[in-house]
Amino acid sequence: MSLASLGWDAHFSDAYARFNRRGNKPGRISRVDRGVCTVLTERGVTRASLAGRMLGIIAKDPLAMPSVGDWAVIKTWSDERSTIEAILPRRSAIVRSSSGRAAEGQAIAANADSVAVVEALDPDPDPGRIERLMALAHESGATPLLILTKADAVPDAPLLAADLAGALGDVEVHTVSAHTGDGLDALADYLGPGRTLALIGASGAGKSSLVNALAGTSVMVTRALRADGRGRHTTSHRALVPVPSGGTILDTPGLRLVGLFDRRPGDATVPADGLARAFEDLDELAGGCRFRDCRHESEPDCAVLAAVGDGVITARRLENWRKLQREQSFERRRIEARQRNQRRVTKSRDRDKATRR
Numbered sequence: 127m128s129l130a131s132l133g134w135d136a137h138f139s140d141a142y143a144r145f146n147r148r149g150n151k152p153g154r155i156s157r158v159d160r161g162v163c164t165v166l167t168e169r170g171v172t173r174a175s176l177a178g179r180m181l182g183i184i185a186k187d188p189l190a191m192p193s194v195g196d197w198a199v200i201k202t203w204s205d206e207r208s209t210i211e212a213i214l215p216r217r218s219a220i221v222r223s224s225s226g227r228a229a230e231g232q233a234i235a236a237n238a239d240s241v242a243v244v245e246a247l248d249p250d251p252d253p254g255r256i257e258r259l260m261a262l263a264h265e266s267g268a269t270p271l272l273i274l275t276k277a278d279a280v281p282d283a284p285l286l287a288a289d290l291a292g293a294l295g296d297v298e299v300h301t302v303s304a305h306t307g308d309g310l311d312a313l314a315d316y317l318g319p320g321r322t323l324a325l326i327g328a329s330g331a332g333k334s335s336l337v338n339a340l341a342g343t344s345v346m347v348t349r350a351l352r353a354d355g356r357g358r359h360t361t362s363h364r365a366l367v368p369v370p371s372g373g374t375i376l377d378t379p380g381l382r383l384v385g386l387f388d389r390r391p392g393d394a395t396v397p398a399d400g401l402a403r404a405f406e407d408l409d410e411l412a413g414g415c416r417f418r419d420c421r422h423e424s425e426p427d428c429a430v431l432a433a434v435g436d437g438v439i440t441a442r443r444l445e446n447w448r449k450l451q452r453e454q455s456f457e458r459r460r461i462e463a464r465q466r467n468q469r470r471v472t473k474s475r476d477r478d479k480a481t482r483r
């Protein structure tokens with residue numbers, strides 16, 4: 127396996143220079159199990175545990191915990207054991223905050239060139255989840271895109287895709303089916319030699335099936351859906367899989383909680399449908415603002431900002447409420463885009479009818 131096909135380039139080779147001595151070699155982490163990493167190197171696959179100095183660094187900064195996709199410095203000892211001595215600076219990282227404190231974030235994928243939010247077209251795609259995951263993709267520093275899976279399972283895939291794309295702005299949207307192979311060719315751009323495409327999405331979104339379809343072999347375990355139609359948590363590991371086109375695809379574990387990323391510990395128990403109700407007090411307060419379309423940012427006589435100033439509500443709560451409102455306006459834009467599309471379709475159908483007459 128050449129390091130270049132795994133994404134090794136001048137940037138990483140420069141960073142490696144100060145570790146370049148006998149006994150050390152670079153490798154890319156393809157899997158992490160409780161501190162033991164599977165590493166792809168020029169000479170094949172190695173298992174490596176964390177060196178003592180790494181443990182010290184991680185204790186101070188959990189983000190330094192090796193993640194799938196990281197380039198690592200591997201030291202091989204005289205008894206053949208291997209340890210991870212260091213992680214080279216990341217070019218991008220998908221970070222999930224396990225609690226409200228940013229310092230407790232955890233990298234779930236490193237050094238991807240592009241990050242795809244993967245959402246199934248069937249059952250109905252969830253725009254709120256897409257938007258949350260899209261924020262995570264944007265924050266990673268890689269190029270975000272949206273992959274809509276299971277296109278074979280719905281009659282109107284292009285319409286649904288256009289509808290979701292309309293609300294996303296400048297992000298490429300691809301519609302695919304792992305079962306029929308439709309749309310997979312269009313993903314080749316993201317998987318050229320040395321390029322890494324990472325996938326994030328809810329459990330059951332079809333990530334493993336997509337990895338299998340792109341890698342051309344059955345490298346990941348997928349399992350049938352539960353009777354209630356919800357995906358089962360079947361990805362037992364995070365994996366970096368080389369694909370025939372020369373790049374690598376990085377699968378992350380299925381993310382089951384809708385608001386996993388931006389909800390604070392106390393809010394985590396609030397179910398998605400109860401979210402609006404959870405902010406009723408804020409809606410009520412907003413009724414006291416001078417302007418009816420007050421955005422509670424810097425407007426004069428804003429009752430909400432006043433309440434924050436008085437300590438009646440916390441700034442964090444206000445921020446969460448704003449997030450919810452952004453989601454709702456996303457939903458509105460989505461519905462408008464769908465109506466526009468439908469009007470277009472109806473119009474062209476009428477035109478067809480007229481010409482046939």
Ligand SMILES: Nc1nc2c(ncn2[C@@H]2O[C@H](COP(=O)(O)OP(=O)(O)OP(=O)(O)O)[C@@H](O)[C@H]2O)c(=O)[nH]1
Binds near residue numbers: 349360
């Ligand atoms: N109709 C159809 N079903 C699909 C397609 N891709 C995946 N599925 C089904 O969707 C279910 C979930 O697929 P997985 O690939 O396991 O989903 P995942 O995102 O990897 O889920 P986790 O492993 O839980 O993270 C399985 O029952 C698949 O057979 C597709 O293109 N078309």
Ligand SMILES: [Zn+2]
Binds near residue numbers: 415420430
């Ligand atoms: Zn206000």
